Amino acid sequence: MASDSSSASEQLVLSADPKHPANLICELCRGFYRLGWVTGTGGGTSIRHHDHIYIAPSGVQKEMMVPTDMFVMDFHSKEYLRKPQALKPSACTPLFLAAFTKRGAGCCIHTHSQWAVLITLLVERESGPDACFEIEQMEMIKGIPKGPGKQGALSYFDRLRIPIIENTAQEEDLTEALEQAMDNYPDTYAVLVRRHGIYTWGDNVHKAKTQCECLDYLFQVAVEMKKLGLPWTNASLADGL
């Protein structure tokens, strides 16, 4: 029979509600796996629900996870309230925390999408604060909000800018650069990681997921445009790029 403390720990993740964060993370990751976003154990997602942060384990097949695999952290103390035995929390945890603390996000998604990776290789600008992917006059730009504290979404004629940071040997070592990119691009809801993928976040799960879908669509279109010699922005059209 389970002890009181182990059953209290299970209560944090066991629910018949499909919208419970522990159920949602498993369901979302199964969908993301089918899109090629979280294959080979890479990528993942984390949800903040009130004062609880739900975090997947590290190095596991993200499409095979069950709710009892989830770690739960207290948002304020950053103490783990639940630590499944023999598992480690995702190496992406400090990056997810940056989205929750610096941006007030309710959900953060990390993908290893090949379209995101290709975009980081196609952006010609050098590394540093100016390294960013830019695109305009694409319908799916309208799926991205204008910025934290701003009303509404970008318009078709707005230019979408997604900063790019350089990859590091260890996932957690990306945290400082990700936070710097958030400061340099106060309106951004995503940061690309060169030769690695993307971190994107939203106010809630629905927004993080749909924003991630819009971005991935734009990255795929942009890669195909590049192959056809088509410019991503009017400025590059004027420059003859």
Ligand SMILES: CSCCC(=O)C(=O)COP(=O)(O)O
């Ligand atoms: C082959 S995946 C390499 C690690 C990585 O980039 C990643 O996103 C997964 O981290 P986790 O600790 O959640 O497995």
Ligand SMILES: [Zn+2]
């Ligand atoms: Zn990764």
